[in-house]
Amino acid sequence: MTQKNRLDGGQIDRNTTLNFTFDGKTYAGHPGDTLASALLANNVRLMGRSFKYHRPRGPLTAGSEEPNAIVKLRSGARQEPNTRATTAELFEGLAAKSQNRWPSLAFDAMAINDRFSNFLTAGFYYKTFMWPAAFWEKLYEPIIRKAAGLGSLSMQADPDEYDKGFRHCDLLIIGAGPAGLNAALTAGRAGKHVILADEDFRMGGRLNAETLNIADMTGADWAAHTVAELSALPNVRLMPRTTVIGAFDHGIYGAVERISDHLATPPTGKPRQILWRIYAKQTLLCAGATERPIAFENNDRPGIMLAASLRAYANRWAATPAQRIAIFTNNDDGHRTAQDLHTKGVKIAAVIDTRPDAPRSHDYEVLRGAQISDTKGRLGLTFAEVTLSDGSNRTVECGALGVSGGWNPNVHLTCHQRGRPTWDDTLAAFVPGGTLPPGMTVAGAANGTFSTHGALKSGADAARKALGIKGRAPAVPDAEDAPITQTPFWYVEGCSRAWLDQQNDVTVKDVKLSHQEGFRSVEHLKRYTTLGMATDQGKTSNMGGLAIMAELAGKSIPEVGTTIFRPPYTPTAIGALAGRMRGKEFHPTRLTPSHFWAKERGAVFVEVGNWLRAQWFPLPGETHWRQSVDREVTATRASVGVCDCTTLGKIDVQGTDAATFLNKIYCNGFAKLAVGKTRYGLMLREDGIAMDDGTAARLAEDQFVVTTTTANAAKVYQHMEFVRQCLMPDADVQLISTTEAWAQYAVAGPNSRRLLQKIVDSDYDISNEGFPFMACANITVCGGLRARLFRISFSGELAFEIAVPSRYGDALMRKLMEEGEEFDVTPYGTEALGVMRIEKGHAAGNELNGTTTALNLGMGRMVSKAKDSIGSKLSERPGLNEADALMQVGLRPVDAGDKVTAGGHLMNATGPVDAKHDQGYVTSAAYSPTLGSMIGLGFLKDGGNRMGETLRLVSPVTDLTVKVEVVSAHFVDPEGERVRA
């Protein structure tokens, strides 16, 4: 395949040929090419279609600011839409496709939109799809969604990995052009820790795109030499292919490094991209500048590009979009492009300069004081119509047109902390403002210093100043130092279909319309016209729009102001932001010590917080979960069951003031709890609402072990630290979470003591007399293993909880199963646990739901009046203590076959069913194998005085109405004889 538009020279490796495809057709390029440069070398100018009008488009730029050459890369699961051909590094086998066209790029049916452009002006959606309102969801939205967007997703899972990392440095330099490289050299030679990041795969910035010399070598060679010296410095880290996407608080920067986007597939074990969080003591922004276009009629045809980008393609990539090129400029930089192209053997058709006093050339014709009035060429530029200074017209034949309207410093990152850029009159451009992110300085073109010499000097000076490097500054190498003046020239008078924002199809006419319709603030202009939206965020278009807006409003550009620049600087893959937090790795999965044993038993697991807990243990032949759960409940109540309760929060409280501390955090009293005893505790929030409950076991005069619910473990610990450090700073008390240190099992049922007696060492008496209900002790089991034993019960049976160091958890569970064989010991899961606690009327998360008080829970009298505790005062508020306050009750269906549903509301037996007549609601419901029907717990107005009453349980959502009887919440063993047995 010939590369018809390949020139001499350039920084490409001609010894190697890379084959790639675009829309199925095979082309050849070289290492060092981008997709765009390789396509241009192959005489392909047409690379995409515009968003709204489906106008044929080619690249406008040679960098990340590209609005037009947006393509789909790769295929299958790795297909990536909306990538810029101008930054995509070429590799062997790269497959690229154009977007937003059907059936083909050259013939696009939707280009009909262009004919209807009069109707598709700014605000088209807002004006057209207003009424009838009902049409929006069914008709308009699906159609718009179908037509919207450029590329499409593969709809497959991303097969690549992404990582996150952290880096620290004395100086972060953003951009490796002349300013950045010289700054890195200055700081690196001084021994400072430097990170130099650049979005390009080749460092050097504009030096690679120019023919200007530094000292006695070309700029590109100087860049390569400098990069080589920097690579040899151990204190300098070079990060090519790395875009700094945002400046965050306190010198923290986000940066995306593309590790393997330039390879067909990531090497094994390597991520595709890494999101770095860089902690920089000082930052130097050397992001350069972006050339700005001039708007004129039909300025969007493939082949019309920014002049300096044409120059970059010619000098760096040895590629040109055409063999005959014209230049349209308002400044000297356009002439530089003409000169370089001419030197490379490209025919310059004419340089059209708006300035009457433009410099002349011996090499090509300069049309002074001339402007472009229109262009021709359906799928690519063929002619430019020029209005000469005397008003006459001339047609210039050209396959490409370089446009130069001056340069805008890349101030984006200076604004990420809400700083605003300031207007510089000599440059007619915004430059970094006075309020920069802390620690940031700006050098080179990003600061409005456009000459090469100026960039080199300002980079070195800024690095010395930022780092406090003393001594004489080293000499700046000789380089071009041309003075810069930029006279604004935004658009050609009289144009209307002149594109400002090529990606979003916003024309000069649209901005005028927006002004006419009253959308005059820049923020309104952006949203109404979509100017500056989408993947390029208006890097080449915002200024033109602002300038026209200012002119229409009779204001200056700085008066009109800019929209706010926000991160990310360039589009960032969601995968990079997610890193490894995908799917199951979104949060950690915590396994209990008995997990693998439970897995062997075929347990079904449920996520509780981050934990996986056994939900039930199906036996062969059981086909429905209820069969397993009913069996587990019945077996536990009949003999003995074991449940892993390791996930409960366990907080060790120690110190001489430990009891005083517990008195403060629990609403009930703990000061008088004897050593060797456990007590139920209810914790309130300061506003009087119940927060959590659990037990506190006094293992010594100055040591308690507090348990919390699984879900609230972290929150309760945090609350306890708040009370300790902020409210009781002088108390002698220490806290530590020991949740992970102990494996803990509930052993419940009439045979639980007999089972435990087989493993508890004989030194310890755990008889009813020796170890009564609510006792606790440090003991040993299995011949000397330290353990903790608590005689507490959630199930309502005679029960114990036994804890051993976590590493013995698996062994203890297996031992309990082995020793329990003679009692038909049954492991039970969280479902059976839940059924038994409902049968016993114990509150859990459903009842401690953030709206209920101790009074509601039937524990009003537990709130001690004899002491101050968190929440005790506000729990006395009248509003929480009304006569008909909700009280926890038990509920049984009148017809035993009826269903009780949690979430259903309670209504009187007769009367209306509405919110006004609401009597309460059901919080928990389960089938009780013990009672042979469903049962529920709920909150009922004045519930304590309504035992025996029949109510209606209604759930309008599920169309349920059931008659229920109000009963005691303690369905099983209301006298508590079993727990004391």
Place this chain on the structure above:
Amino acid sequence: MIINHPLLGPRDSAEFVYLGAAELMNRPDPETASADDWHDYAYLRDNPAGTHRELWFHEGGDRSILIVTRDTTTHEISAVELARRGAPK
């Protein structure tokens, strides 16, 4: 953000949990406080555009609670103290 921990030096704010305004440390005296005092303590917070004293819990670190003085408009942190060294005035 970076919080300069008095014991551990500069730490990323991601290691911390925000606990709210430092006024939470000024819990009313249960002996003398009125109902209004309790109401204000539980429910009323200033929402300043500017300097704000607030509590940060070093959950992913040494579990200290810090009083951080932060400008809510710029995130500039001007002081960091250990909460247990004393309540703010």
